[in-house]
Amino acid sequence: MPQPKVRLALFGSGRIGQVHAANIAAHPNVDLVMIADPFIDGARDLADRTNGRAVEDPAEVFAEPDLDGVVIASPTPTHVDLMSRAAAHGLAVLCEKPIDLDIDTVLECRERISSHSVPVMLGFNRRFDPHFASIQAQVEAGAIGTLEQLLITSRDPAPAPREYIAASGGIFRDMTIHDLDMARFFIPDIVEVSAMGANVYSDDIRELNDFDSATITLRGSKGELVTITNSRHCAFGYDQRLEAFGTDGMLSAGNVAKTVVRRYDASGTEEAPPYLPFFLERYAQAYRTELDAFVHCIRTGDPCSPSFDDGVAALILANAAAESATTGRTVAITS
Amino acid sequence: MPQPKVRLALFGSGRIGQVHAANIAAHPNVDLVMIADPFIDGARDLADRTNGRAVEDPAEVFAEPDLDGVVIASPTPTHVDLMSRAAAHGLAVLCEKPIDLDIDTVLECRERISSHSVPVMLGFNRRFDPHFASIQAQVEAGAIGTLEQLLITSRDPAPAPREYIAASGGIFRDMTIHDLDMARFFIPDIVEVSAMGANVYSDDIRELNDFDSATITLRGSKGELVTITNSRHCAFGYDQRLEAFGTDGMLSAGNVAKTVVRRYDASGTEEAPPYLPFFLERYAQAYRTELDAFVHCIRTGDPCSPSFDDGVAALILANAAAESATTGRTVAITS
Amino acid sequence: MPQPKVRLALFGSGRIGQVHAANIAAHPNVDLVMIADPFIDGARDLADRTNGRAVEDPAEVFAEPDLDGVVIASPTPTHVDLMSRAAAHGLAVLCEKPIDLDIDTVLECRERISSHSVPVMLGFNRRFDPHFASIQAQVEAGAIGTLEQLLITSRDPAPAPREYIAASGGIFRDMTIHDLDMARFFIPDIVEVSAMGANVYSDDIRELNDFDSATITLRGSKGELVTITNSRHCAFGYDQRLEAFGTDGMLSAGNVAKTVVRRYDASGTEEAPPYLPFFLERYAQAYRTELDAFVHCIRTGDPCSPSFDDGVAALILANAAAESATTGRTVAITS
Amino acid sequence: MPQPKVRLALFGSGRIGQVHAANIAAHPNVDLVMIADPFIDGARDLADRTNGRAVEDPAEVFAEPDLDGVVIASPTPTHVDLMSRAAAHGLAVLCEKPIDLDIDTVLECRERISSHSVPVMLGFNRRFDPHFASIQAQVEAGAIGTLEQLLITSRDPAPAPREYIAASGGIFRDMTIHDLDMARFFIPDIVEVSAMGANVYSDDIRELNDFDSATITLRGSKGELVTITNSRHCAFGYDQRLEAFGTDGMLSAGNVAKTVVRRYDASGTEEAPPYLPFFLERYAQAYRTELDAFVHCIRTGDPCSPSFDDGVAALILANAAAESATTGRTVAITS
Incomplete structure (x- = not known):
């Protein structure tokens, strides 16, 4: 019997966001549930092509029931906030690099999310x-x-x-x-x-x-x-x-x-x-293999690699x- | 506004049939409607993985309304018959090589299908x-x-x-x-x-x-x-x-x-x-690009290449x- | 104690003749004794550069005492005659291809030289x-x-x-x-x-x-x-x-x-x-390795390869x- | 009319000395006059193969009339002394790297030889x-x-x-x-x-x-x-x-x-x-091209490259x- 699909939301509809959206949409075991971007037109465009739902406010993502994880491809300054909130909501995170340009901010973020045992993967796709x-x-x-x-x-x-x-x-x-x-x-x-x-x-x-x-x-x-x-x-x-x-x-x-x-x-x-x-x-x-690995971590609970600490x-x-x-x-x- | 999807049926669930099935299933503009194989278990397996419907008898394919074309990946001796019937039903055909091992049979088939102006593409995928x-x-x-x-x-x-x-x-x-x-x-x-x-x-x-x-x-x-x-x-x-x-x-x-x-x-x-x-x-x-080309011919009416005559x-x-x-x-x- | 040098004469001072002359002159174990060419200026030019002696008439080559062998790089129509005379004088032969364009002439030549057991190598340099x-x-x-x-x-x-x-x-x-x-x-x-x-x-x-x-x-x-x-x-x-x-x-x-x-x-x-x-x-x-092989055959009496028969x-x-x-x-x- | 040959002596009959000896011996425009090495057997071996004369004492090299230059391939600690004496005798120098391991010694050597306007080339063969x-x-x-x-x-x-x-x-x-x-x-x-x-x-x-x-x-x-x-x-x-x-x-x-x-x-x-x-x-x-360049500098007086200063x-x-x-x-x- 096939497993239920992994349900993901995506932050960011820019260049990298589009890559992730296309890969998620084409993945046989994943559903792209939502695409969040304050630049809502970008999110809508992407949603049209991928069956996802476009939203402006990240809060809608965190309010969505039955979500398994998020992919963060929004601008760097938003990473720490979105990652922290996702972790707090028990959502797995795949975050594009860098976590933040400031090492102190990054270390505080680590402190904050470490209490939530969610899978966190850093987007070192290479x-x-x-x-x-x-x-x-x-x-x-x-x-x-x-x-x-x-x-x-x-x-x-x-x-x-x-x-x-x-x-x-x-x-x-x-x-x-x-x-x-x-x-x-x-x-x-x-x-x-x-x-x-x-x-x-x-x-x-x-x-x-x-x-x-x-x-x-x-x-x-x-x-x-x-x-x-x-x-x-x-x-x-x-x-x-x-x-x-x-x-x-x-x-x-x-x-x-x-x-x-x-x-x-x-x-x-x-x-x-x-x-x-x-x-x-x-x-x-x-990028496709990275998504596979993220899905694998979500399903199995195996530790993510590259991890948050690799980002640090x-x-x-x-x-x-x-x-x-x-x-x-x-x-x-x-x- | 997006065009309606091209609706295809597939004959044959063997090695090549599986390739075509996977490509059709992954194609954003094509629906795999049916998979026909007298070895029904093979067809069912494939249908499970691709949302198609498994049928034993080719007649069911030709009875299906709103079909755009067929992909013939069944054993060689069945090619001429299936191609002829498909053409007679106005269905576009993508047929694996060879049309038949006997040149006279092939030439008769050409005669027969030439009256129907359907797109026919030969599967010289290279x-x-x-x-x-x-x-x-x-x-x-x-x-x-x-x-x-x-x-x-x-x-x-x-x-x-x-x-x-x-x-x-x-x-x-x-x-x-x-x-x-x-x-x-x-x-x-x-x-x-x-x-x-x-x-x-x-x-x-x-x-x-x-x-x-x-x-x-x-x-x-x-x-x-x-x-x-x-x-x-x-x-x-x-x-x-x-x-x-x-x-x-x-x-x-x-x-x-x-x-x-x-x-x-x-x-x-x-x-x-x-x-x-x-x-x-x-x-x-x-194989993926071949499918794209076939879909293009169906949609535009452009002549197929490689054509039936290329097969001859x-x-x-x-x-x-x-x-x-x-x-x-x-x-x-x-x- | 070093062996005495192998003494060779060269027929032909054209493009290939020049290659052989340069290689013979540079070979530590070979002396280029004579260069024969009816186009005597070409022979003289080459002789100047290689310490050899320029002669017009092939007969002078065959009259030279203590010669070990000849390299035939003159025009094709002269090959059979020069090869036959060299063999008759007991001289080893390295002959550029082809022996002759006419197979009968070639076979007659084989007949003629076979009685003399001299090393004969064909210039299939590749x-x-x-x-x-x-x-x-x-x-x-x-x-x-x-x-x-x-x-x-x-x-x-x-x-x-x-x-x-x-x-x-x-x-x-x-x-x-x-x-x-x-x-x-x-x-x-x-x-x-x-x-x-x-x-x-x-x-x-x-x-x-x-x-x-x-x-x-x-x-x-x-x-x-x-x-x-x-x-x-x-x-x-x-x-x-x-x-x-x-x-x-x-x-x-x-x-x-x-x-x-x-x-x-x-x-x-x-x-x-x-x-x-x-x-x-x-x-x-x-060309250099070919010359080495020819010298080796002269010194050891080992059979030449490629041989006259390879030319045939x-x-x-x-x-x-x-x-x-x-x-x-x-x-x-x-x- | 061909130019007279360049006459060179070689210091050192070790691995590099042998390379230079073979190249000099094979060079159409150069004579290897002498090979100097206190390990006289090595010098003799090399002399046998190259027509040069083996000597033990460097002084014999500097006493030789009509010499054009020297190639220094002896151990590093001898370089500065040999180079200085060669320059003082008006001999062109091709010296293997390094001049010396001590920069002060090298700079003193530069001082010393700079008064003699002889060609000096450093053996950066690459x-x-x-x-x-x-x-x-x-x-x-x-x-x-x-x-x-x-x-x-x-x-x-x-x-x-x-x-x-x-x-x-x-x-x-x-x-x-x-x-x-x-x-x-x-x-x-x-x-x-x-x-x-x-x-x-x-x-x-x-x-x-x-x-x-x-x-x-x-x-x-x-x-x-x-x-x-x-x-x-x-x-x-x-x-x-x-x-x-x-x-x-x-x-x-x-x-x-x-x-x-x-x-x-x-x-x-x-x-x-x-x-x-x-x-x-x-x-x-x-190594062969380096020798050509050295010979060219000797004949033309063109500045050597690489030079002593390149060695410094x-x-x-x-x-x-x-x-x-x-x-x-x-x-x-x-x-």
Whole structure:
């Protein structure tokens, strides 16, 4: 006999909200009950396409009976409030990163929700990317012996709008944080952070006192070295790669193109097509698998991964990177 | 205002039937109304998972009001009858290949259905594979100048069961026919066929007077040369590749692996994972796009491609290949 | 104590002659004693660069005492005469392909030289290409189980001049013959040949009653199928590839570029540089290794491979291919 | 009329000395006059193979008339003395890195030789690697716009013997120094250095107070970020890669295998052979091109590159890296 469907509400009808809405709507075991957004037109649009109900006020979500959980894809400043209320109502939470840009606010939130034993999952979707997840599983299984070095390359195709950057919390908290979580996916216990930021092409970003490029080095508690290379732009698209180097070998994941077609002509050979343009395409499968994992946690009560604490840890590392980039000193992480 | 959903019935609940059922069920604009199979348990299983209704007798399908079309995924000997009856009832048809193993039967069927102006699409799903389709579109757009040579490699991971092979019509009509259609996707007008079959590993297939391996050469009306390489087995999985060579360059599509992960160790480097195992995985996207195309034809009345006549043409080429492999002579195709 | 150097004379100071001269001059164990060419200026040029002595008349070569062998890189019509005289003088012979375009002349030559037990090696240099040789050695060692299919792609970057083509003996005897020998490197015993030629781009070649493109299928005595794809032009350079497919797997060799550099930009990714332009570059190492093998045979008396008989066999296959392309019939090879 | 040959003497008959000896002996325009080594048997062995004369005492080299230059491949502690004496004798110098492990000694040496205007080239051979050199030339020519990030991966296949490590000056001065020079090949003006060293697998190296792994970050004067990843071991061979990322795209050079053969079987696909095992194989062409460049400088008087000052600069960066790895602070480089 089939299980009853998991009933979810969604906060936010923006770019990420739309991804979640589509995935929930297509999921055979989940019902998208409600979409809440003060920008009600966005919510209605989405509701039309997914059989959900559009509401303006989050309170309507929390008043809904028989809801199992919420997906929080609204703007960052709303995360802590919505997460806290959801937890208080006994609802499972899948919250987009970051929890908040301020570590104290995040820690208070943790305090508040810890009394409610609801599943809380952080939206570090890249852990569910089939390529990176395959490497992580193989490393975990000992396929390359002891992990010694991890290299993460992560470049956005083009900078977000100036207003976005201005409110983003800076490259480390906004962009690197994904890579920091990826580092922790392989090496949960990071003990040192060193970072260098640079301004090599964007006057806008410089004026905002942010970096357009950065290199971050981490040390794991067993001596592992992690290198993260970031840029806010990339002429050949979204550059998302990873190499795990161990005593017995290396596993790497290159970029993903739309097709495996290669072109050969007088100017060059074996040319692959442009890569998938940005995260919506590159991590489309990751978002679907993330939803599966969330549904699994709701049904089984298994602990969520990535957890709230993974969100905390990534923010602490991002803050350390920002500090190191300013002071020129390696920052020790105390757990 | 959204259009009403296209209402389809499905014949056959076997391996391919299940693919179609899942795709139809997941399609936002299509309803799977009925699944017909004399093996009613299979139909019921499928119906349970897809909201369709299971029926034993095809007559129930033809009695159903407001049906838009049928997908025929039942055994080959039933194709002509079901297609003819569907056309007579004004239903659009998407029929798995082959129409029939006997060319006279196929031509009679064509005669019969031609009076009914219903959309008929042949299930040469590989035309919808994103990799091959991208090459075909680029070639069509002149990206490599004039097409001169086409190389198709097509190897199954392992032979079908002996009973399947025995009833298959032989390697050319059963397996090569897909590659012959792929050749015609690029070069519709084929004028000569030459083939060599071989028995290099399977006693079973030899005993059935069939080949386990084959090489087929085609000539297009503009002098293009096409080479098809077939084997009924392949140690490294499902081998599906294509190269289009023209005056200005070449486009190729290699195989597709589950991930882009590469492994490096003392025994070798840059090792990719095994390829997607067989057609259900390799052509999963192609089946979905094929369904989209069928729905589009039903809604717009646009001509179907691949058409019934494409099915006829591929069978004629397969018969010519079989004849050439027996006589050692090149067979001319008269259109 | 080091062995005395092997003393060689060279016939022909053209393109291939220059390759051999440079390799002999650079070889630590070989002396280039003489370079013979009726076009004496060419011989002198080469002699200046290599310490050899330039002579006009072949007779001077055969009068030279203490010579160990000759390398014949003069025009094809001189091969049989020079080879016969060299053998009569007890000189080892490395002769560029083809021995002659006429099979009867070749067979008479065989008769004549067989009484002299001198080492005779045919210049099928591709057998010494490190990539193809590695595959052949692995196949021989059972690395892919039983060899079932062999695919050879061989395209020249651009057609030779009209006069060359006119005297070449046609695509099968001039160009395909290398690929036929490559087929025999893996599968010495070929029993059937089928070929299709085409004229798709060169009016010059058409007027000469030759083909500019061809596909050749061979059957080995154990049922192996070989496919050769030829073109007299190739927009992306010299296309020389090989795939060996067996019961347990496949080994392939792609093309070779000057560097392993890859380019990524907005128009495409992972683009490799153009391939090595033609045989002088692509088979530079093969020519050197061929010379090593010839020197080894001279010193040890080990049988040469490829041998005179390999030259005969390749010509027989080329003739069969030409016949098949004309008649449309598979030609049986009787050994 | 050909120019007279360049006459060189070689100091040192060890591993690198043998490479230089073989290249000089094979060079059409160079004579290897003498090989000096107090370990006279090594010098004699080499002399036998190359027509040079073996001597024990360096003084014999400096007494030789008509010498054009020397190649210094003797142990590091002899470099400064030999280089100074050679310069004083008006001999051109190609000296293996490092000049010396002590920066003061190096600077004194610079003082001493600067009065003699002889060509001095430092043996940073990787600048002559065809793959890296091609990228550098393309970057210089603007092929990727403005250079923003440079990633260098450099891992030895296995640690040198304990005694070698003990005398090596540590990973930064011994191993990273090559990568630091490579960084300067692209970005001559480095202004900041940050480094993290680690001990993840070798107890030997730990006991010697050295690191077995390291990550180094550099900042160029225009804000460019350079990342160097080092390990003293690598299960899959010698790992030497480079990526140059700019505003308009990226150029990368992967590793080099002995052949382009790929293997496909049930366990994996597209597997390349092991990479060239170590620097003698990987940089064989680089050593030859380096010699060409040295000969060119001797003949033309063109300034050498890499120069003595490049050797100084690389040592300064290596010292800064060592300091940063100890203090956890970014070190500023003042030029």
